[in-house]
Amino acid sequence: MKESKENAVISRATVDRLPLYFRTLKLSQEEGLEIISSDELGRKIGVTPEQIRKDLSAFGEFGKKGVGYYVQELMRNIGEILGLNRNWNLAIVGVGHMGWALANYSNFSSQGFQIRAIFDIDDDKIGRYINEVEIFHIDNMKEIIQKCDIQIGIITVPVSYAQDMANRLVEAGVKGIWNFAPMKINVPANIYVVSEDLSIGLSSISYYLSRQNS
Amino acid sequence: MKESKENAVISRATVDRLPLYFRTLKLSQEEGLEIISSDELGRKIGVTPEQIRKDLSAFGEFGKKGVGYYVQELMRNIGEILGLNRNWNLAIVGVGHMGWALANYSNFSSQGFQIRAIFDIDDDKIGRYINEVEIFHIDNMKEIIQKCDIQIGIITVPVSYAQDMANRLVEAGVKGIWNFAPMKINVPANIYVVSEDLSIGLSSISYYLSRQNS
DNA sequence: TAGATTGTTAATCGATTAACAATC
């Protein structure tokens, strides 16, 4: 058994497929499956078995030739690779519709993501709680984020405020930002940003349906 | 001036960048900008100017050599390519947190996406309105979708119901599905599905932060 | 005209797919 190849550069595409593998393995485990082949896993996800084997090979050897993968074991390994065995403390910035929805979304906690604080600017909201998490004024961001050891900030404010909120989050010490404002936000190179751009999905549906009809 | 190249196959990556171009042009227009170069546009979006020119060249010639692109004109052209000049009627299936958030998100309508109906299974919700849109029982889906000429369905139900809802939407006649349930849904080949998988974003942040610390 | 910038072809880079030896 080789050492895991921690130093190799892994493509973004590969990293983005790991959560799909993880989640499908979890479902399979809940169904009582103990062993799964790359072929079967691929069919469930909609990915080729070669793709799965290639992706996994970047991190080590997790399967048994002629047999397949032990569901529990592979799940644990992928979970570790993704850092899902850790506990991550999150903060939501902006209690609009999206912020509210995310604050109420309970599935995060099952994967180690705990929302510890919520920030807003509206005095009517400050001091209230969503799912037992308090809403603070953004002026207290630095203090709260450091006290609660929050590593990841979620931006759910309008575009015009997003860059300012990103600056404050970085200044407060977060290392990762999950951005729902439909714009590019600029941060120092050591901060990792993922943007969820919902308008892309809808526009691409519009694009493909337009072609179909015409 | 050549005819637009309607028949060429356009890569998914290109189509997914068009909404970014569109939105950035819109902001530029609102700032009063009349002409923009691929260089400047690229800087605003975080994409190379070559990428932009290449993407656009798949659809036609929209710029003026030595000058740049007329903001309004390019915006109108990209809007047409994406089908944003049309009116799309949408239905939301499932009034959970995400469904509720999307139902309240008013920005869609500014790009021609109108939510015409909402479906749920909970009798307490049936007959109520969100933003003047009525909530119907899913058993009335086919009737309502045909009456309102709804082309796009949005799935915001739990994983265990998602495939059934997709089947019902297809049966009712929608042509596109925007899926927020974290799973692969199977549909006939002529139906276009875009899945928004929010857990990927969070997991990838977890992955990269894990590398950084260790 | 000279400088700027597009549209496009060619070169490079990276990701996916195919093939197959290793081995359970």
Next chain:
DNA sequence: TAGATTGTTAATCGATTAACAATC
């Protein structure tokens, strides 16, 4: 053992980047 399936190397495919002629 024979059949199955992994891990990995090589081949292919596709997307991005570089370069530059065309032209405003």
